[in-house]
Amino acid sequence: MKVKLFHAETMHEAIRDIKAELGPDAIILSTKRVRQGSLPFGLFGKPLLEVTAATDRDAKEFAPIPQPTIPVQRQEARPVTPTPPATPEPAPLFQDTLSALLRRSTTAQPRAEAASVPSPIATPLPRVKPTERVHRLKQDLRELHQRLTTSLPDDAPTGGAGFPAPIARACRQLIDQGLRPASAENLCLALRRRLASETALTDGAIQETLHRLLEEAIRGSGPLLSPGDNYNVAMFVGPSGVGKTTAIVKLATHYRLEEHKSVVLITLDTCRTAAVEHLRMYADVLGVTLETAQTTADVMDGIRRHREANLILIDTPGFGANETARLAHLGGLKDSYGPIETHLVLSACTRMQDLRRTVARYDVCAPTRLLFTKLDETAEYGNLFELAYQTTLPLSYWGIGQQVPEDLELAQPGRLADLLLERGSVHVTSPDLSSPRGCDSLASLGGTTPQHAQ
Numbered sequence: 001m002k003v004k005l006f007h008a009e010t011m012h013e014a015i016r017d018i019k020a021e022l023g024p025d026a027i028i029l030s031t032k033r034v035r036q037g038s039l040p041f042g043l044f045g046k047p048l049l050e051v052t053a054a055t056d057r058d059a060k061e062f063a064p065i066p067q068p069t070i071p072v073q074r075q076e077a078r079p080v081t082p083t084p085p086a087t088p089e090p091a092p093l094f095q096d097t098l099s100a101l102l103r104r105s106t107t108a109q110p111r112a113e114a115a116s117v118p119s120p121i122a123t124p125l126p127r128v129k130p131t132e133r134v135h136r137l138k139q140d141l142r143e144l145h146q147r148l149t150t151s152l153p154d155d156a157p158t159g160g161a162g163f164p165a166p167i168a169r170a171c172r173q174l175i176d177q178g179l180r181p182a183s184a185e186n187l188c189l190a191l192r193r194r195l196a197s198e199t200a201l202t203d204g205a206i207q208e209t210l211h212r213l214l215e216e217a218i219r220g221s222g223p224l225l226s227p228g229d230n231y232n233v234a235m236f237v238g239p240s241g242v243g244k245t246t247a248i249v250k251l252a253t254h255y256r257l258e259e260h261k262s263v264v265l266i267t268l269d270t271c272r273t274a275a276v277e278h279l280r281m282y283a284d285v286l287g288v289t290l291e292t293a294q295t296t297a298d299v300m301d302g303i304r305r306h307r308e309a310n311l312i313l314i315d316t317p318g319f320g321a322n323e324t325a326r327l328a329h330l331g332g333l334k335d336s337y338g339p340i341e342t343h344l345v346l347s348a349c350t351r352m353q354d355l356r357r358t359v360a361r362y363d364v365c366a367p368t369r370l371l372f373t374k375l376d377e378t379a380e381y382g383n384l385f386e387l388a389y390q391t392t393l394p395l396s397y398w399g400i401g402q403q404v405p406e407d408l409e410l411a412q413p414g415r416l417a418d419l420l421l422e423r424g425s426v427h428v429t430s431p432d433l434s435s436p437r438g439c440d441s442l443a444s445l446g447g448t449t450p451q452h453a454q
């Protein structure tokens, strides 16, 4: 056996040299990258390929490979049936005969080098039956291609990557609704787990399952007075202008006129005379008592004096960032009959970062409910979901307009899931746009009587 070391810049060059010297049946024993240069040990020299090749026969035994003598375009491609050697030599593992390597590298070589070896068109290669390994490689490539095409988002740069296309679409739908990408992706992971046994991922199944997941992720608190309840004290806190007083008036109207409950209003927002007068006007129309309170002690006194009432609603002013001590006093309020429900009132139109700051600021008064207003002024409801999900506080009611009393609804997770999946709008549409909107939302405030009072 003749063994020889070859150095070349590319494998193709090495094969060409080996073929010329050892013949086409030479086998490659090893290859490695080396550096060759002027410095000791070849450091920083040009990287070269070092190939050890061997043959049992002398290169002179082989006739040179004939070069094509007629133009490529005029030569007819004829399949050549290979004639296997009478006694094929078993090739050692990881070694390849030069002929096979030559065939492969010839098909991939750059045009400039093509002249030195027969053109694959001029001397067509025999059709080799794909081996098991080639089959597996092809299968892997097909799977990779499928994964890439199904997981790439259609048009959005982020969100949903890594999910099959229909789930990725749902993921982006949630992100468009204002959910954080992380929350949307968590929901879609849960969605994929739930739908793991489904053979086909239809948009219908995805939307239904997503609806259930959204609904399960958040809670509704139920009404201020559940059937059978005859006493509750609820306080409403939050930044100024979010709609605390409006929500209180809507609730007072509903419980007084629809549920026939005795309602008492206590307001701590006494600095602005107009605000008190505004509330007094409603109190007079409804026939409910309004108490003004300067301090939290006054509030407690008012609660004690109206124990016989069914519902006591406490209005508060918006507190500035530097009024944490005053806010903390509200957190300390305790009714000896039971806990005071504290509704943190927030606008659905507020940016998520500001909502988080507000939640952090009002944490000292230990809110137990989230009441969102102004759902009618936005088309994105992701913030409601995010805050309910992150704080784990139940949603109580939401304001859907300025009209008193009809524009308030009992918060229901299923309804929020509807809004997030764009299955409906917050508005109850009236068949006749010229007539006032129906009072259906009053019915949905929840209460002790199923029918509206006449």
Ligand SMILES: Nc1nc2c(ncn2[C@@H]2O[C@H](COP(=O)(O)OP(=O)(O)O)[C@@H](O)[C@H]2O)c(=O)[nH]1
Pocket (backbone or CB within 6 Å): 239, 240, 241, 242, 243, 244, 245, 246, 247, 318, 373, 374, 375, 376, 377, 398, 399, 400, 401, 402, 407
């Ligand atoms: N569009 C809309 N406006 C609302 C809603 N709730 C309250 N408002 C308006 O928001 C403004 C401030 O409300 P107000 O109750 O005085 O806020 P407060 O300072 O938190 O007591 C008023 O003009 C209300 O009519 C709502 O759900 N939708």
Ligand SMILES: [Mg+2]
Pocket (backbone or CB within 6 Å): 244, 245, 246, 269, 275, 315, 316, 317
């Ligand atoms: Mg107010």
